[in-house]
Amino acid sequence: MTQADEAVVADGGGTPPTAAGARLRRAGGWLRRSWGPDRKGRRSWRRGWILAVLAGLLALLMALHRQLPNSFGNLGSLLETFLPWFGLLVPVLLVGALLRRSATALVALLLPVLVWVNLFGGLLGDKSTGKGDFTVLTHNVEAGNTDPAGTARMVVGSGAQIVALEELTGQALPVYTAGLATAYPYHVVEGTVGLWSKYPLSGTRVVDIRIGWTRAFRTEVTTPEGPLAVYVAHMPSVRVKFDGGFTADQRDVSAQALGDAIQDEPLGKVLLLGDLNGTMNDRALAPVTSQLRSAQGTAGAGFGFSWPSEFPMARIDQIMSRGMQPTDSWVLPADGSDHRAVAADFRYDR
Secondary structure, eight states: OOHHHHHHHHTTOOSOOOHHHHHHHHHHHHHHHHSSOOTTSOOGGGSOHHHHHHHHHHHHHHHTGGGSOSTTTTHHHHHHHTGGGGGGHHHHHHHHHHHHTOHHHHHHTHHHHHHHHHHHGGGTSOOOOSOOSEEEEEEEOOTTOSOHHHHHHHHHHTTOSEEEEESOOTTTHHHHHHHHTTTOSEEEEETTEEEEESSOEEEEEEOOOSSSSOOEEEEEEEETTEEEEEEEEEOOOOEEETTTEEEOHHHHHHHHHHHHHHHTOOOSOEEEEEEOSSOTTOGGGHHHHTTSEEHHHHSSSSOOOOBSSSSOOBOOEEEEEESEEEEEEEEOOOOSSSSOOEEEEEEEOO
């Protein structure tokens, strides 16, 4: 303490000034100047209304996404496919609110944050409950896969007991058959989709999803705990076009046909594996999603995005079930496909 400081204390002037205290006072002064009235005399609560309105609209868009009509270019389904990514608009608006120094905009931003957390916050935590009775895997291996042998090795290394592959080609099929033969003694292929299993298969039949060729079937897997109906499906692709919007009409027709087949399924334990070309949020898949639950939404951690493989932005590859309890789910590393394989552990409901 300097002599001047001692004099201040001796005279009853209180604690002498310090470097930390001086910095706090300077910071407080900067805040008062920055967040005080602007050149037009508007305080922080009276500016940034445009940003506040945008935050409110973002919250409404996410909260009421089901109300957005599909009549024009399937706009509702397009939004629902990438709905989690709308949360990235919050940091953008936050930067704007800070630059504008608007208390109103900052408070308004709580609305989209709360809506996003309500919709997707449950996916962030780890919901795994341990090892299940068996593991399943589904993978769109891509017709243009340049390393089908490597993909087959990855599938075997996953340890899955039941494996569904989609987008099989006549040229690559023998490679997969040879690569999976030792690990999976039972398999069936219908059109461009197939199932490999460590358990016996029976009662295979094609499921007509109304596209003119075979991309779905149903088979019965005899597990140690009893029979299990497994559906393998590859829904028609969807496209985003500037002149036509989200062209998903054929996919939607196929979803209805697949949903009808699952509804008529007599077995209580059912698995659906495949590339549905749509997410669980997409209302157009309701004929299917209303009957089955997603393994990714029930167990595991994270969003489980599977496409495109280099930078996954959506989970369009699905593992869904009825009569069984998912205990874990995960996404495998990228291979030669434009999709990533997804896997899940299941426990029988006893």
